[in-house]
Amino acid sequence: MVVYSKPGGIATFNIADGFVxxxxxGLRLGFLKDMDYRAIHQCETLAxxxxxxxxxxxxxxxxxxxxxxxxxxxxxxLEKLVSEFEYLRASADQPxxxxxxxxxxxxxxxNVMLILKATLNNPNTNIVELVKQAHxxxxxxxxxxxxxxxxxxxxxxxxxxxxxxxxxTPIGKYFARFLQEESTRSAHGASEVQSLLEEMPTTKLExxxxxxxxxxxxxxCEELGGETAEIMVDIIKSRADAAAINITLNSFGTPLNDDNxxxxxxxxxxxxxxxxxxxxxxxxxxxxxxxxxxxxxRTYSVYQTIFERHQRGDKTIDDAFxxxxxxxxxxxx
Amino acid sequence: xxGTNLTQVLCDSDFCNTGWPTILTHLSPFGWxxxxxxxTLSLSIVGAAWGIFVTGSSIxxxxxxxxxxxxxxxxxxxxxxxxxxxxVIMAIILMGKMEDPPASDKIEVYEWTTAYFAGYALFTAGxxxxxxNLASGVSxxxxxxxxxLADAQNGSLFVKILIVEIFASALGIFGxxxxxxxxxxxxxxxxx
Numbered sequence: 144m145v146v147y148s149k150p151g152g153i154a155t156f157n158i159a160d161g162f163v164x165x166x167x168x169g170l171r172l173g174f175l176k177d178m179d180y181r182a183i184h185q186c187e188t189l190a191x192x193x194x195x196x197x198x199x200x201x202x203x204x205x206x207x208x209x210x211x212x213x214x215x216x217x218x219x220x221l222e223k224l225v226s227e228f229e230y231l232r233a234s235a236d237q238p239x240x241x242x243x244x245x246x247x248x249x250x251x252x253x254n255v256m257l258i259l260k261a262t263l264n265n266p267n268t269n270i271v272e273l274v275k276q277a278h279x280x281x282x283x284x285x286x287x288x289x290x291x292x293x294x295x296x297x298x299x300x301x302x303x304x305x306x307x308x309x310x311x312t313p314i315g316k317y318f319a320r321f322l323q324e325e326s327t328r329s330a331h332g333a334s335e336v337q338s339l340l341e342e343m344p345t346t347k348l349e350x351x352x353x354x355x356x357x358x359x360x361x362x363x364c365e366e367l368g369g370e371t372a373e374i375m376v377d378i379i380k381s382r383a384d385a386a387a388i389n390i391t392l393n394s395f396g397t398p399l400n401d402d403n404x405x406x407x408x409x410x411x412x413x414x415x416x417x418x419x420x421x422x423x424x425x426x427x428x429x430x431x432x433x434x435x436x437x438x439x440x441r442t443y444s445v446y447q448t449i450f451e452r453h454q455r456g457d458k459t460i461d462d463a464f465x466x467x468x469x470x471x472x473x474x475x476x
Numbered sequence: 477x478x479g480t481n482l483t484q485v486l487c488d489s490d491f492c493n494t495g496w497p498t499i500l501t502h503l504s505p506f507g508w509x510x511x512x513x514x515x516t517l518s519l520s521i522v523g524a525a526w527g528i529f530v531t532g533s534s535i536x537x538x539x540x541x542x543x544x545x546x547x548x549x550x551x552x553x554x555x556x557x558x559x560x561x562x563x564v565i566m567a568i569i570l571m572g573k574m575e576d577p578p579a580s581d582k583i584e585v586y587e588w589t590t591a592y593f594a595g596y597a598l599f600t601a602g603x604x605x606x607x608x609n610l611a612s613g614v615s616x617x618x619x620x621x622x623x624x625l626a627d628a629q630n631g632s633l634f635v636k637i638l639i640v641e642i643f644a645s646a647l648g649i650f651g652x653x654x655x656x657x658x659x660x661x662x663x664x665x666x667x668x
Contacts, residue, residue, distance in 0.1 A: 154614055157530045157621060165537025168625055172541060 159236035166234070170227060171476065175199060189216070238367060244313065245360045251314050252356060256349045317355040321348065347412065350390065354414040357383050361416050374475045381471060383417035385464040388446065391427050391436060392460065418443060505588075505595025506577050509664070512602025513570045516655070519606025520563020520648075523613025527556035531620030542628035549627060549634075552620025555641050559613040559648045566605045566655050570598050575664035587665045597662035601655040608651025615644040 156164075175183075182195045189212065232243045357379055364375035390412050419427065426439045437454070440446045449467060453460035531552045539546045573594065578586040623637040 153618060154526070154530070157533045161530065161533030161621065162537040165534045165625055165628070166540055169538060169541025169628060172629065 160239055163231060163235050163239060166231065173199070189213075241363070242367075242371075245363060248314055248356055248360075251312065252317075252349070252352045255314065256352070259348070314352065314356070317352045317359070320355055321351045324351070346393075350386070350412045353386060354383075354412070357386070357414055358416055378468070378471050378475065380417040381468060383414040384419045384423075384443075384446065385468070387413045387417060387419055387423075387427060388436075388440075388450070389460070389464075392433075419446075501592075504577075505591040505664075506574070508595035509570070509574055509598040512599035513567050513574075514602070515599075515606040516570065516602035516609075517563050517567040517606075519603075520566075520609035520613070521560050523610035524556050524560035524563070525613075526610075527559070527613040527615075527617025527620065528553055530614070530617035531556065531624065534621035535624040538624045538628035544631070545624060545627045545634075549620070549624045551638065552616065552623055552641060555616045555620065555645045556613055558645060559609040559616070562648050562652045563605065563609050566602070566652055569656065570602060570659055573598060573659060573662055573664060576667045578667045582668045585668050590663070590665050594662040594664045597658055601659040601662075604658070605651045605655040609648045612645055612648035612651070615647065616641050619644050 179195070179199055183192055186192045186195060228243070232240060235243055361376055361379045364379070365372050413427065417423075423439065423443065427436070433454070437447075437450055440450050445467065449460065449463040452463045531549075535545070535549045535552070539549075619637065619641045623634060623641065626633040626637055
């Protein structure tokens with residue numbers, strides 16, 4: 144385990160991080176305010192929106208395009224975000240640089256899963272189109288993404304994919320742990336390795352990758368200590384709980400909900416951190432319908448309010464979790 | 477062993493130490509004075525440098541998104557530099573009080589008590605000024621960094637936070653005033 148130097152106290156913080164801190168404060172000032180949102184609200188067309196955004200930090204990002212459309216707006220906004228993030232990352236010292244890298248691993252997992260799913264569903268998908276859709280914060284080399292499309296969905300296929308392509312990427316270690324755990328689990332005698340892995344849905348792979356990533360990130364923040372540990376661990380735990388609740392909800396209609404499969408198949412999918420861990424996870428592993436889920440969540444008031452919103456139907460549960468995440472991320476500033 | 481005096485028990489020669497007080501009396505006063513000069517200069521410079529890097533990095537970062545703060549906030553850097561100047565002034569004053577040591581055949585007729593007084597006075601004046609400037613420099617630096625960040629957010633805050641910095645640099649002035657008065661009385665006798 145690499146030992147990172149802790150971020151300094153009040154007199155020494157600026158040695159490594161003073162510049163980036165001042166830059167981040169400046170970038171935060173550039174967020175659109177209430178006034179800007181109201182002005183955008185009153186616009187009729189996208190060209191109007193562009194006019195209204197001239198005063199703000201977003202004044203120039205639509206400068207070159209003639210034809211404004213939602214996809215172009217999204218693309219340019221992402222470009223702006225990515226260029227600012229790259230600048231931050233370039234000026235950052237360790238351990239801040241490693242922290243920013245952890246943020247990109249999330250998007251890397253997204254991109255890898257996107258390409259895997261697309262390839263499995265339709266082996267003839269246009270690779271170049273897919274690569275364009277990938278989130279730019281999770282960039283790989285071009286060759287990596289293209290070779291993912293070439294592998295097959297079989298146990299040997301996964302192992303080959305890992306060996307040839309993913310092993311060099313930072314998320315390679317999550318993939319390796321996933322392969323290890325799969326082989327130990329099937330060695331405990333459910334069935335042969337081949338058939339188990341062949342039925343592996345990509346959602347399982349995604350869950351495992353995310354779970355491992357969250358645990359890794361939480362360990363890193365704990366090492367850094369101080370306020371980073373407090374605030375980041377809070378955020379990561381909320382993410383993990385959201386993932387756990389989502390897994391439970393999504394599994395209600397599927398074979399994973401059977402009594403005998405619950406403890407062997409569903410339980411390992413839950414992350415081993417979060418406010419729901421360990422007692423909540425034990426209980427979550429046994430529920431079979433939404434009413435039981437609601438009764439368990441009653442002891443955790445935050446998740447109860449979110450779940451009630453979902454049950455009433457006025458917000459999807461993803462939206463509600465996303466709102467909560469935005470709130471705690473704001474507090475982290 | 478017979479004998480209650482510790483030195484008789486441990487050692488009988490003329491060159492033995494008699495204990496801890498020898499540290500004070502057997503170090504040459506010229507050594508004490510020179511150390512004082514070194515400390516005043518180096519500790520003040522450490523304080524000033526520390527303050528400058530703390531405030532400088534914040535000014536650079538904040539000026540990317542708010543370029544108007546560039547010139548005003550250099551005042552913080554000037555305050556930090558002032559503590560270094562106090563250190564240099566004090567070092568020059570202290571060096572002015574130094575004299576040559578006596579020649580080897582004139583050692584008995586030299587006025588050692590005056591010399592010891594001068595040595596101790598210069599040393600403590602130097603340490604005093606050095607440490608106060610170190611504290612003042614660090615404090616001005618941290619206040620200056622916050623001043624830059626606050627000014628970038630809201631321009632009216634600059635003058636208010638500048639008052640905090642003025643108080644912080646006043647600490648350095650206290651140090652140099654006491655140091656000058658203390659070293660005033662010190663004077664190495666001219667070598668016979």
